[in-house]
Amino acid sequence: MKKLCANAPQSQLNPNVQGLTASSTIAIQERCRLMSLEGRDIYKLGLGQSPFPVPESVTEELRKNAFQKAYLPVKGLPELRQAVAQHHQRTFGIECSPENVLIGPGSKELMFLMQLVYNGDILIPAPSWVSYKPQAQIIGRNVVPLTTHAKDEWRLTPEQLEALCKEAPDRPRLLILNYPSNPTGRTYTRTELKALTEVAKKYKIIILSDEIYAKLNYANDHSSIVPLHPDGTIFSGGISKWCGAGGWRLGVFVVPECLRWLLDAMAAVASETFTSTSAPIQYAAIKAFQGGPEIDEYLMHSRKTLKALGDTIVKQLRAADVTVLSPQGGFYIFPDFHVHKKTLRARGITTSAELCERLLEDTGVAILPGSDFGRPPEELTARLAFVDFDGTRVLKTLASLPMDEEIGKEFLQEHCRPVLRAVELICAWLPQKPPGS
Numbered sequence: 001m002k003k004l005c006a007n008a009p010q011s012q013l014n015p016n017v018q019g020l021t022a023s024s025t026i027a028i029q030e031r032c033r034l035m036s037l038e039g040r041d042i043y044k045l046g047l048g049q050s051p052f053p054v055p056e057s058v059t060e061e062l063r064k065n066a067f068q069k070a071y072l073p074v075k076g077l078p079e080l081r082q083a084v085a086q087h088h089q090r091t092f093g094i095e096c097s098p099e100n101v102l103i104g105p106g107s108k109e110l111m112f113l114m115q116l117v118y119n120g121d122i123l124i125p126a127p128s129w130v131s132y133k134p135q136a137q138i139i140g141r142n143v144v145p146l147t148t149h150a151k152d153e154w155r156l157t158p159e160q161l162e163a164l165c166k167e168a169p170d171r172p173r174l175l176i177l178n179y180p181s182n183p184t185g186r187t188y189t190r191t192e193l194k195a196l197t198e199v200a201k202k203y204k205i206i207i208l209s210d211e212i213y214a215k216l217n218y219a220n221d222h223s224s225i226v227p228l229h230p231d232g233t234i235f236s237g238g239i240s241k242w243c244g245a246g247g248w249r250l251g252v253f254v255v256p257e258c259l260r261w262l263l264d265a266m267a268a269v270a271s272e273t274f275t276s277t278s279a280p281i282q283y284a285a286i287k288a289f290q291g292g293p294e295i296d297e298y299l300m301h302s303r304k305t306l307k308a309l310g311d312t313i314v315k316q317l318r319a320a321d322v323t324v325l326s327p328q329g330g331f332y333i334f335p336d337f338h339v340h341k342k343t344l345r346a347r348g349i350t351t352s353a354e355l356c357e358r359l360l361e362d363t364g365v366a367i368l369p370g371s372d373f374g375r376p377p378e379e380l381t382a383r384l385a386f387v388d389f390d391g392t393r394v395l396k397t398l399a400s401l402p403m404d405e406e407i408g409k410e411f412l413q414e415h416c417r418p419v420l421r422a423v424e425l426i427c428a429w430l431p432q433k434p435p436g437s
Ligand SMILES: Cc1ncc(COP(=O)(O)O)c(C=O)c1O
Pocket: 048, 105, 106, 107, 108, 109, 129, 178, 182, 210, 212, 237, 238, 239, 240, 246, 249, 250, 251
């Protein structure tokens, strides 16, 4: 008799998931955990998790609602959908009603549903977040990568989009945009977004605008693309990044009236899969989207810290001849080590994956290779998430200082030491410049 537990027969796995392994962001976290258990000093700049706590008023709502035990409506708790619609209108100028809002267990899951119900090409700029492409591949969608360039600050240009679309103008297409960007930390101006929408309108491209880091735009001047192309753009967000609540698993989509058919199809699939998002979390999230002075201050301090820290590590890296753009929002930078290519090759390092592997082994610093974000393997780029610090302590200290107090090097040394130390270790690990060069 054949044993079911014998070597897993690849032929009985859905071909779309054959060879699929855990997402690199999740895998690096586990690797770090195991290395820490072995007693190594590990600097966790791999997984992009907010270092800040969930604001106290939101946590308090969760405590109060722990007793909520009923399944909620598939599309989300009506009061939460209302709060989300009002929030997006107030904050980003998005005209919408609660009927346009869909709540899910993380925006990651909603994106998966979106790609499942939509039948067309999925356009994904590179570099971009690690999960868009595997999601499309699991579902069996045709992925069209749009390679962006460092000279354009890794932004997609309207010319690139036009060049792609004019080849087959009538193909149905969904473009995934994300800004402030994971992995580059860069964002788009309103003018740049407007130019992209002109092309999208011309070719009837649907845009899925992943603006999950919008409220962590350091200048607090995030411009949403939705009001520029309201009928063809879906907003994706949630509470994972700006509200420190990644593990709570709550994401939101705001879908325009014209694309209601997509929202309804997603809700139908949700009703057959996860049913609804955790009830206590939905009740607590109402408070997060209603906002208020406490949350405004929390966000102001978060942005101030991330900007100061981002600018400081960029300076450190540039002093070691690493090419890197300053971040404009979120908690990532995307350094390029190409200047060190020759000397790294002499150490046997020729790809971004080898670079990150050796860096982790030699120094205990975990960052992710550019190849995980859709870049060519031999391009020596990497994503660094500057989140390994105690955000609770940072916020406590900032609350006791005058509002306009600048965050200086001393503050960062005292409060964000692991990140600064990790970047020191990277710089020391890199081949040194010959004296006098
Ligand atoms: C760009 C981007 N989009 C979406 C997500 C998913 O967030 P969540 O599923 O927690 O809402 C992440 C998380 O890392 C992200 O970086």
